[in-house]
Amino acid sequence: MLTPLFKPRAVAVIGASNKKLSIGYRIVQNLMDYGYKGPIFPVHPKDPFTINFKAYKTILDVPDEIDVAHIVIPGKYVPMAMADCGKKGVKFVIINSAGFKEVGGPGAELEEQVVAIAKEHGVRVVGPNCQGVICSDPEVRAYCNFTFTYPTPGNVAIVAQSGGVGEVVNQRFSELGIGVHMYASNGNACDVSIPEIIRYWGTVDEVKVIVVHIESLSDPAEFLEVATEVAAKKPILGMKTGRTAEGAKAVASHTGGLMEKDISTELIFEKAGVVTFRDEEELVQAAYAFSTQAAPKGNRVGIITNTGGPAIIATDELIDAGLEIPPLSEKSETFLKEKLYAAASVNNPVDVLATANAGHFRAAMDALMTDEGIDSVFMTVVTPFFVDNEAVAREIAAVNQEGKKPIIVNLMTDRRQWTGPTNILREGGVPDYSLPETAARALVAMSEYSRLKSREPGTVKKYEDVDGKAATAVFKEAPASKYEFLTQEEAYKLLDAYKIPVVPYSVVESAEKAATAADKLGYSVTIKVDSPEVVHKSDAGGLALDVRDKDHLNAEMARMSDTFSKLKPKWIVQKFMPDATEVIVGAKAIPGLGHAVVFGLGGIFVEVIKDVRFKLTPVTDTEAKEMVSSIKGFPVLTGARGQKAVSLEALYEIIQRTSQLLTDNPQIKELDLNPVLAFEDGAYVADVRISI
């Protein structure tokens, strides 16, 4: 476990320095200034002292056992220092020095060399090219980091792939007076990884909420596994940056990792149950709520207010995010009518009026805390000068101590002048926010965590009727070395093997046989060229739709045979099925993880409106349903505007069978079932493209 890293009993600094503007000086100074509770051992080959303290020539000269050693010397000396740490039995080395994998070439080789030495001696490594770690535990106070923002104790933990982002988030917590328990930024992550840190924090009781920043995942499968496990126990708040092409370019120029403009990280967050943010401020403010409150059991919010406008803003925000503000029970209404002013609104929102005193607020809170139709209490409270606002704050804190349901408070006051109510709330563990939107969004995030946690994951259906051998045969025969795409014939065979319904077809080699096939299938038919060299059939002139009779067929075959004579292609003759609702099912491999599967309405909807929904493989039955029902155009599938309703079951099955096909055959790079023709009683793949 990582306990000795975050709670080291002794820290050495290899490269400790007397130069004030050096990292070697700064780390020693930080440890001292932050009040580190253990011994600090500066190591320097020549200087006898660092600041006021004895320096050791090498770490081997240090008399005590060392849990954490910083290495802040130039890269070329790091292997030797690492070997010394190994001999000394150091548990964790934090390499702050840069010049490793992030600069490529020889730097990458140096990093490999250092990792090998560390492995040989059983030393764990944080970094290189990293800030390090912080632990604010009053018994530890380890600031093993060269930055300068000293967190107050608390129960948030932060791990960031970008040290800059980690630091700015840490600063924001500090500005807002929100406590942080542990912090880590592990730079090139040659050994100790972000998933390992998250797994550890899953076991640390003091950590109530984990904040994680990701630019690109080096091992998405490991992250998914760990995040799923830990998010089931405590909230993980995640932020992925570099989502625009330009942003991703900036990532690539700043880190040693490879990066593409992708959505896979957010899909992984979703699958794992990580609450996802696109804004640091929202993330920080949500962490504040999570750090003090349990997540609500459901979406039903009870609002208490003593003012109009801000309650409206909160209402807009909550409703927009899909939360509910339901009417209160009759019992609550009766109770409130008795306890509040006559002019008060006893509906939800409960408006206690600006003149309400602590007793009125207490009554409103009591009502909502016992009303079974309410899951959380949201208060938007101004502090009129004619009210004893400290008494109101004390009642809120007292109700919060009972811990029945989460409370979020938007306290509108002049914090520079009137500190009383704010301090009472903070000391009482009530999260208080200056603005109604900010408070509302924190509650939305908590509700989202509850939703993610209580999701029915569903089951991954294993279709036993799949013909695995036939599928294997396709890949064996596929000329993968020469062509990126499977031929139509191969692709259809693969779909047949997985019992994915395909529009009835025949593969033929001549116009004559095409006519025979068409007779068998019945007119109209569609004819397509099939050659590994023709990827865009329609553009190349290799597609004839709605071929109505033999003459028509002969004419089209003559035309196309002429066009493609050199390729000696095969031909797909397919039943022409008009009046379908077109949908698409697609997939793209995510290296190291599996595939992202996509569903959407076909044609304009996918290409113009981009109305699609992604999920990671393996797609469960629940997820397949969610994919279909969560697109905006869903009503088109259920019969909106005089459309024919289509078989949703057939679509779910195609998605799940496709998921199984992808899981069994990870060599598939991309797959497009486009269009899939959906009807009232079934759905059939009309065209397919698979690349390997």
Added chain:
Amino acid sequence: MLTPLFKPRAVAVIGASNKKLSIGYRIVQNLMDYGYKGPIFPVHPKDPFTINFKAYKTILDVPDEIDVAHIVIPGKYVPMAMADCGKKGVKFVIINSAGFKEVGGPGAELEEQVVAIAKEHGVRVVGPNCQGVICSDPEVRAYCNFTFTYPTPGNVAIVAQSGGVGEVVNQRFSELGIGVHMYASNGNACDVSIPEIIRYWGTVDEVKVIVVHIESLSDPAEFLEVATEVAAKKPILGMKTGRTAEGAKAVASHTGGLMEKDISTELIFEKAGVVTFRDEEELVQAAYAFSTQAAPKGNRVGIITNTGGPAIIATDELIDAGLEIPPLSEKSETFLKEKLYAAASVNNPVDVLATANAGHFRAAMDALMTDEGIDSVFMTVVTPFFVDNEAVAREIAAVNQEGKKPIIVNLMTDRRQWTGPTNILREGGVPDYSLPETAARALVAMSEYSRLKSREPGTVKKYEDVDGKAATAVFKEAPASKYEFLTQEEAYKLLDAYKIPVVPYSVVESAEKAATAADKLGYSVTIKVDSPEVVHKSDAGGLALDVRDKDHLNAEMARMSDTFSKLKPKWIVQKFMPDATEVIVGAKAIPGLGHAVVFGLGGIFVEVIKDVRFKLTPVTDTEAKEMVSSIKGFPVLTGARGQKAVSLEALYEIIQRTSQLLTDNPQIKELDLNPVLAFEDGAYVADVRISI
């Protein structure tokens, strides 16, 4: 003008009190505490003193001239006090007392009575049921308000329809140390209106940016006129609350105004050039940028950074909002290669590296300030301990003083520990932000203001070929008293009068005449029942599509005649025009203003995807183009996915002719041209519904 209201030479408080928790006490105390520079005259019928000062029995006893008198006595005494104020020649009365229009019935009557007395004497009134005004001008320091947040001097002005929202925004400015010049909350707004206040601030040089909060506009036309005029001179930042049905319900229960879930306010904001916000924090942070910087001339941002992650976040945010981060000129690149570290990135973003000193930052700023391809400079800067960060801040402030292009700075530092750089920036008039997103959004808002300001408004085309008499005749004959909807015949006549192209049609009264009409039009035809009592023709069985020949027509006519025999309807026989791209043009009246016109793709796109764009009448040629081109489905109209491209000119013309129809005929409540059939060479209304 409102100068005596905001800069009163003397203030009286009718209802001044010695009770500490009363409004009458609080206002006197606020004036004193805030350091009001003029005399304060408490008025009380019995108490000889208020706090330490002589109180006058009536305002008539006050020896000096009074610019502003507060009235804080119970409603029933207000008329008398107002009459006294009139006799005294008071210029402005602020009625803080409640119990007027907002409680309805007798309260509304009382308000009317008070307004009448004020008018008679030429007294202007703020309120009733309001907070009042504040002016932070050091020569004035008028806190004519009973709340408790004392703004520091600055150049923001705030006016809010909700006192609660105004106060919380004021508090947020205060917390962030952003100065406010003037503040107003005018409650029931019986006389002095929000537009009047905005118009005044347009003339006040100290006001650089105006913040306005709206729940519902009582006089949208006046607001539009004033906001358009003032926004051309200085930025107006607007927020409309109550956008969800639930939020609007909360509005209705809290104010005297009527409110519906509408988008008209945001359309008015857009037309006037008001920068629109849905989040108070974003609004406040944007105001901070506007209060110190001129708006950029264009969208091209130059970024300077000394760290990776946060610059990525800013990039994501700017690109998402449509801003550009273009490559720098060759000249800039050459200059930067010479001046920066070898490893620095001289591209945009310019990464000066974490070790960059003030000189490096200066060089980067100089390059961007002179690069003609860059409109604004965005800096995301950490403060490494080994850099002289105060020197960096001084260079930024110095470049800012030159005022060449706007600068926005995301300064990432520990503000609790390191105050130097922050203070240098603030004193230098550089807006500094803790988080990259916040800073980026402030720049986005400034760019949006520039875009709004530099928009080509276009011209309102006046179609001279319109037959006004024919239109007038339709409305004269329309049985408006009995039916809400015009008949089809009437509606088509109206469209004909405005030369809005309609699918060729005839109105007939029998099956025989229908057959003759169909012969003339040519088969296929569509037949529709036309009766004022049948609104939903299709649902009622009064629609026959694609009627192919005479037999078919006779059969359909027999069926429908039977169905509607009692109504003695007319029939519309219309050319059946297949293979069109369906679009809709619609309109809804906005009381007191005109109409909102909507354009969208028909069918599923409008009903399921809600892909529509609204504009207010009169719609200019530029706006008509924007309506068509800004829907998501626009590519469908230009030939995406093998669709036929349609005549955009024909659509622009229908929108503009419809706008003229609406402007000339304000009695139209709702209008639906749905569908309009668009083809390569024209567009024709196939069905119409008009309610009056």
